[in-house]
Amino acid sequence: MTYIKEKGKLLKHAEKQLSIASTKDKNIALEKIAQSIENNRLEILKANEVDIKNGRDNNMSEALIDRLALDNNRLDSILEGINTVIKLPDPIWQSNKVWTLENGLTISQMATPLGVIGIVYESRPNVTVDAFSLALKSGNCIILRGSSSAINSNKALVKAIKEGLKTSPISEDVVQFVEDTNRDLVLDMLKANEYIDLIIPRGGRNLIQFVINNSTVPTLQTGEGNCHLFIDESADLNKAVDILVNAKTQRLGVCNACETLLVHENIKDKFLPLAYDAIRDKIELRGCTITKEIIDIKLATEEDYKEEYLDAILAVKVVKDVEEAINHINKYGTKHSEAIVTESLTNANKFQRQVDASSVYVNASTRFTDGAEFGFGAEMGISTQKIHARGPVGLEQLTTYKYLVIGEGQIRE
Amino acid sequence: MTYIKEKGKLLKHAEKQLSIASTKDKNIALEKIAQSIENNRLEILKANEVDIKNGRDNNMSEALIDRLALDNNRLDSILEGINTVIKLPDPIWQSNKVWTLENGLTISQMATPLGVIGIVYESRPNVTVDAFSLALKSGNCIILRGSSSAINSNKALVKAIKEGLKTSPISEDVVQFVEDTNRDLVLDMLKANEYIDLIIPRGGRNLIQFVINNSTVPTLQTGEGNCHLFIDESADLNKAVDILVNAKTQRLGVCNACETLLVHENIKDKFLPLAYDAIRDKIELRGCTITKEIIDIKLATEEDYKEEYLDAILAVKVVKDVEEAINHINKYGTKHSEAIVTESLTNANKFQRQVDASSVYVNASTRFTDGAEFGFGAEMGISTQKIHARGPVGLEQLTTYKYLVIGEGQIRE
Numbered sequence: 001m002t003y004i005k006e007k008g009k010l011l012k013h014a015e016k017q018l019s020i021a022s023t024k025d026k027n028i029a030l031e032k033i034a035q036s037i038e039n040n041r042l043e044i045l046k047a048n049e050v051d052i053k054n055g056r057d058n059n060m061s062e063a064l065i066d067r068l069a070l071d072n073n074r075l076d077s078i079l080e081g082i083n084t085v086i087k088l089p090d091p092i093w094q095s096n097k098v099w100t101l102e103n104g105l106t107i108s109q110m111a112t113p114l115g116v117i118g119i120v121y122e123s124r125p126n127v128t129v130d131a132f133s134l135a136l137k138s139g140n141c142i143i144l145r146g147s148s149s150a151i152n153s154n155k156a157l158v159k160a161i162k163e164g165l166k167t168s169p170i171s172e173d174v175v176q177f178v179e180d181t182n183r184d185l186v187l188d189m190l191k192a193n194e195y196i197d198l199i200i201p202r203g204g205r206n207l208i209q210f211v212i213n214n215s216t217v218p219t220l221q222t223g224e225g226n227c228h229l230f231i232d233e234s235a236d237l238n239k240a241v242d243i244l245v246n247a248k249t250q251r252l253g254v255c256n257a258c259e260t261l262l263v264h265e266n267i268k269d270k271f272l273p274l275a276y277d278a279i280r281d282k283i284e285l286r287g288c289t290i291t292k293e294i295i296d297i298k299l300a301t302e303e304d305y306k307e308e309y310l311d312a313i314l315a316v317k318v319v320k321d322v323e324e325a326i327n328h329i330n331k332y333g334t335k336h337s338e339a340i341v342t343e344s345l346t347n348a349n350k351f352q353r354q355v356d357a358s359s360v361y362v363n364a365s366t367r368f369t370d371g372a373e374f375g376f377g378a379e380m381g382i383s384t385q386k387i388h389a390r391g392p393v394g395l396e397q398l399t400t401y402k403y404l405v406i407g408e409g410q411i412r413e
Numbered sequence: 414m415t416y417i418k419e420k421g422k423l424l425k426h427a428e429k430q431l432s433i434a435s436t437k438d439k440n441i442a443l444e445k446i447a448q449s450i451e452n453n454r455l456e457i458l459k460a461n462e463v464d465i466k467n468g469r470d471n472n473m474s475e476a477l478i479d480r481l482a483l484d485n486n487r488l489d490s491i492l493e494g495i496n497t498v499i500k501l502p503d504p505i506w507q508s509n510k511v512w513t514l515e516n517g518l519t520i521s522q523m524a525t526p527l528g529v530i531g532i533v534y535e536s537r538p539n540v541t542v543d544a545f546s547l548a549l550k551s552g553n554c555i556i557l558r559g560s561s562s563a564i565n566s567n568k569a570l571v572k573a574i575k576e577g578l579k580t581s582p583i584s585e586d587v588v589q590f591v592e593d594t595n596r597d598l599v600l601d602m603l604k605a606n607e608y609i610d611l612i613i614p615r616g617g618r619n620l621i622q623f624v625i626n627n628s629t630v631p632t633l634q635t636g637e638g639n640c641h642l643f644i645d646e647s648a649d650l651n652k653a654v655d656i657l658v659n660a661k662t663q664r665l666g667v668c669n670a671c672e673t674l675l676v677h678e679n680i681k682d683k684f685l686p687l688a689y690d691a692i693r694d695k696i697e698l699r700g701c702t703i704t705k706e707i708i709d710i711k712l713a714t715e716e717d718y719k720e721e722y723l724d725a726i727l728a729v730k731v732v733k734d735v736e737e738a739i740n741h742i743n744k745y746g747t748k749h750s751e752a753i754v755t756e757s758l759t760n761a762n763k764f765q766r767q768v769d770a771s772s773v774y775v776n777a778s779t780r781f782t783d784g785a786e787f788g789f790g791a792e793m794g795i796s797t798q799k800i801h802a803r804g805p806v807g808l809e810q811l812t813t814y815k816y817l818v819i820g821e822g823q824i825r826e
Contacts, residue, residue: 020767096509246825354429358816374514386813387611400799400803403771403773411658411663411778412786
């Protein structure tokens with residue numbers, strides 16, 4: 001625990017300053033960091049080359065190499081991300097609720113930072129900067145534990161961040177990076193309740209499950225999306241096809257992509273051929289026995305309905321009504337994003353009331369579940385849990401609150 | 414796990430109905446339950462007598478016997494509690510945030526129930542009914558695990574609740590009681606992520622720590638209150654004495670009672686004798702060496718500053734300024750309720766900004782941190798964590814939300 005404890009002490013000390021820092025000072029810090037990353041472009045790209053070479057030497061798949069790789073364009077996106085966060089309103093020390101009691105006490109529910117956020121994440125180095133910027137703007141310190149495959153890139157990025165902070169009004173201790181990739185240190189982070197207020201795992205199902213099973217620090221579960229699209233009997237079939245194509249094919253490897261298509265039995269003969277024609281070139285379909293009677297595709301197994309493919313595969317099932325669709329979704333879904341295409345107000349309401357998910361759509365693509373699309377500006381991920389924050393985790397979701405109570409000597413009767 | 418799993422399945426099934434139940438049906442159910450408890454008075458009091466006899470046989474302290482005991486007055490209070498909850502506004506399917514994106518999608522952030530709440534609690538049988546009523550009104554199912562010392566009282570209360578539910582529109586399965594007091598079943602509850610959405614421990618520090626250390630289900634930490642009162646140099650000393658007397662002596666064994674008094678060194682000679690005279694008859698004081706030079710009390714140790722006495726003892730310390738007071742509080746406090754008495758606007762602001770606690774008071778008693786006092790009507794406890802809910806946990810804090818998105822065929826570019 002010593003390694004994490006030492007970093008924890010620095011963070012808890014820095015928290016005192018950052019939690020009450022002005023928006024102006026936080027924005028200056030972000031500007032200085034952007035400059036510093038700009039100044040360190042070459043060094044960062046060189047460090048990334050080392051990671052990529054190591055990845056290739058270890059037979060990393062090209063998909064993973066692609067997630068790991070940085071180039072000037074991707075660095076531009078990272079810098080753009082910082083600028084987006086600079087422009088976002090500061091969520092701290094804002095209140096939507098102020099009330100006065102009979103006895104004259106005035107209570108304000110005031111937004112405050114959480115304190116120290118721990119991020120445990122996989123290969124993509126841009127997370128280092130994105131997560132840091134969101135934490136800083138919301139007044140939170142951060143401890144970052146990236147994967148060993150991205151260690152050199154992450155080190156170079158954190159070095160640039162700290163160089164930027166050194167020329168700013170904010171202490172460089174607000175960010176700590178776990179350079180030692182020994183997995184025991186992740187366990188130490190997950191038990192460091194004294195120093196870390198919230199742990200956010202960003203990565204695959206195994207990482208998330210490991211964090212949930214082992215953390216005594218509260219966690220924010222993000223990302224897993226086994227999302228469904230249900231085409232009701234009253235659906236406008238043209239809209240339905242467009243939404244299906246968008247939700248399934250616009251980007252394959254994302255958590256808000258559609259993984260299972262549910263079709264009302266009364267329109268199956270009309271809709272399934274339309275859907276098949278629209279996506280068969282790009283997507284492999286796996287269907288239930290009824291689906292297979294209409295379009296010539298592989299048979300889906302129980303496993304297919306459980307799977308978040310993140311790939312060019314779509315499971316298909318014919319259901320007898322909106323209730324069966326809702327039950328299927330509540331059984332197999334991951335509480336992420338679910339959509340119905342319908343012209344029936346009754347079924348739209350029933351679906352939105354009864355489907356248990358962060359975001360429930362009527363006549364729109366599931367791909368909109370995203371901090372930027374929702375208007376939050378940027379996000380730390382999509383929460384699939386019900387506690388603390390649900391759906392896109394923007395700056396506001398990285399805050400807690402305290403009640404400020406102003407009196408004139410009131411005592412309790 | 415079988416025992417908890419079976420109950421979990423009943424709860425998850427009942428959740429489907431309860432989560433969309435109308436306010437009217439929930440209120441009818443609460444009325445029927447109040448009637449049923451009224452009808453079962455004798456049986457409940459008899460069961461309670463058995464628990465008290467067992468307690469006495471096991472040499473339970475009189476303080477604990479008192480917490481365990483029911484009589485007609487206490488049953489009246491329980492019934493009054495149900496009536497209070499009936500009158501509270503239903504927090505479910507309400508929205509404070511509805512917005513429309515450029516592309517025409519309208520998003521509503523809609524309050525929904527959490528699902529299934531697990532309560533692990535110690536001796537007081539009234540918690541059985543209080544926690545259940547709040548859960549029901551907020552659309553949540555509940556699984557109750559009380560202490561073995563109250564097993565007969567709790568069984569009789571749950572039996573009455575279920576009898577009431579049977580004559581109501583709500584399924585009796587919405588409440589499950591863990592009759593088997595084997596501690597392994599608590600562990601099973603803490604790992605039952607598939608069936609329980611939130612665990613709330615209600616009891617002493619050991620119980621809370623056990624739950625935090627072992628739960629993979631998200632938890633809501635409540636209750637521990639090492640609360641401070643700081644008398645600043647500019648304080649109105651009469652107000653200060655009144656607030657001290659109220660915060661320390663109005664009720665001793667409660668989490669929002671004051672446990673440590675901090676006094677600015679510039680007023681120590683005036684204030685400490687006043688404070689001493691006002692509470693010495695009822696309260697034992699333990700002070701720092703400077704305090705002891707002014708009033709004749711016992712010396713406080715480091716342990717005294719850490720302790721939540723819940724008793725007729727007060728720790729006292731002289732500090733040199735508001736900064737030292739803030740640092741002391743942030744070091745020893747439990748993030749519950751903290752107060753400053755001051756006429757200085759600067760120091761009031763500094764204290765409220767920098768003290769990290771659910772409720773931070775200026776010129777008022779810490780005893781106001783309470784769901785009913787805050788106007789929430791009733792509460793499930795006082796959260797001392799930063800995640801999900803902070804301070805009094807009323808109906809609103811027992812909800813999550815989902816985003817309802819209404820479109821007309823929108824797809825993502």
